[in-house]
Amino acid sequence: MPEFATDMTAPEPSFVHPFDSAIALAPAAHAGHFSGATSPAYANMVGPFGGTTAATLLNAVLQHPERQGDPIALTVNYASAIEDGGFGLVARAARTNRSTQHWSVELLQGGTVAATATAVLARRRETWSAPDVRPPANLPSPDTLTRAGGARRPPWFKRYDMRFVTGGLPEAMDGEEHASSHSSFWVRDEPARPLDFASLAAICDCFFPRVFMRRRLFVPIGTVTLTTYFHADAAMLAAQGERPVLGVAKALNFRNGYFDQTAEVWSDSGQLLASTHQMVYYRE
């Protein structure tokens, strides 16, 4: 009775990466409406890691039946603290052109807007291409570096393998101000996971708040808005696979409650995958 053979063999339990669980969305009855929930695996000190929130908002666009093309740009505005638990998402194509598509997304929790996003998708065509800046040269490879750790880090931190070349989170948070907030480090999902647009969007929020680096002091902070530009297309992400990418981050300015931070994410072959910018609220 060969027709029963597959039923009688238990399938291998298939591994679902915690990142995929964290950004998973269930489509609701209305087109473009989804429901999701925060994941304990990506919890921050309070509420979820902002990177998974950004990836979840992007995912609503990526999963939408009207989606056309791949992400070029994503802006996420963190309108309020997101509480642990369920939320709703509404994604709407504000405009669809021949080669580009403009999206507006809202994340709702408890009947109010907790985050908004806009995304630009496009179908790329081959053109003249060139870098204008280069990645830092002569960096040690990730396997020669130690993974950043720390028992008191929030859960999301354990979902990334980060290996600092320069500017790791200081051991002593002694309030001794430093001149620069620059960091460079290798990072990948933990466990390893092939890079895609959603995971790249999340990695773009994994840089420590620069105010901690500068002031050597923990002060209350919260990203208010995050913009990521995707320089990579799907083929370039596939070529990167599970290997660590290089993050380079700095701030420009801290002033009266708000600072910016700006970062580049490079492939291990020296190609710019994403550039990303955010404004962060801080107190004191």
Added chain:
Amino acid sequence: MPEFATDMTAPEPSFVHPFDSAIALAPAAHAGHFSGATSPAYANMVGPFGGTTAATLLNAVLQHPERQGDPIALTVNYASAIEDGGFGLVARAARTNRSTQHWSVELLQGGTVAATATAVLARRRETWSAPDVRPPANLPSPDTLTRAGGARRPPWFKRYDMRFVTGGLPEAMDGEEHASSHSSFWVRDEPARPLDFASLAAICDCFFPRVFMRRRLFVPIGTVTLTTYFHADAAMLAAQGERPVLGVAKALNFRNGYFDQTAEVWSDSGQLLASTHQMVYYRE
């Protein structure tokens, strides 16, 4: 009959700056709905200058009766070419917190969405503040430099007094590729106008497309999304007044139809007023 005296004396014709005319909005019957029109004074090769479009979208927030605080961040998505003529705007406070406010804005023309924007407003409080990067040092002052000109430039270009220190638009567009797209220049409204959030938002789009600088070639381009972070508060803008600000611009990467450009706008006393980033479509 002194009560008629003021009627009998013609008032001095009051000067309205063309920038204020260009971004002027008339409130419509519904709260948060406005109408506006493109201005010939700020026309680009096709349609309006993107900087005035950004400032107009921001102006809908600034003029809204529910507005609370000053701009911290603005993202404008150019969803389609805007045609010369009238348009409608709808601004909505997606979320109002104690010290921050998140806005969504749409620009409609011919019944379809031509641009979207999100803005974050905040009431700042005095905190520890410090720059992380410094402006370029030892620059020549604007009055020792020549104003950039050119009869074939579009009208909007004539509404800015730009004086290049490095990286002006090349005289010869000979297709001889250059290694860097970096520019630094002094810029102010023409005629001079006191700097405010709206004019700073527009100045953040006055950097020539970096692809022209790199390739020394005019190719079809269009900004798809522009994000500006306001490091200055109203007092800092008032202190800057009408004097030229320093713009420093570069690209990071050009790849298959899209490149980014990133810029800083500095006060003449060396304080960062704004940082700004955009993704630009290009052909060929």
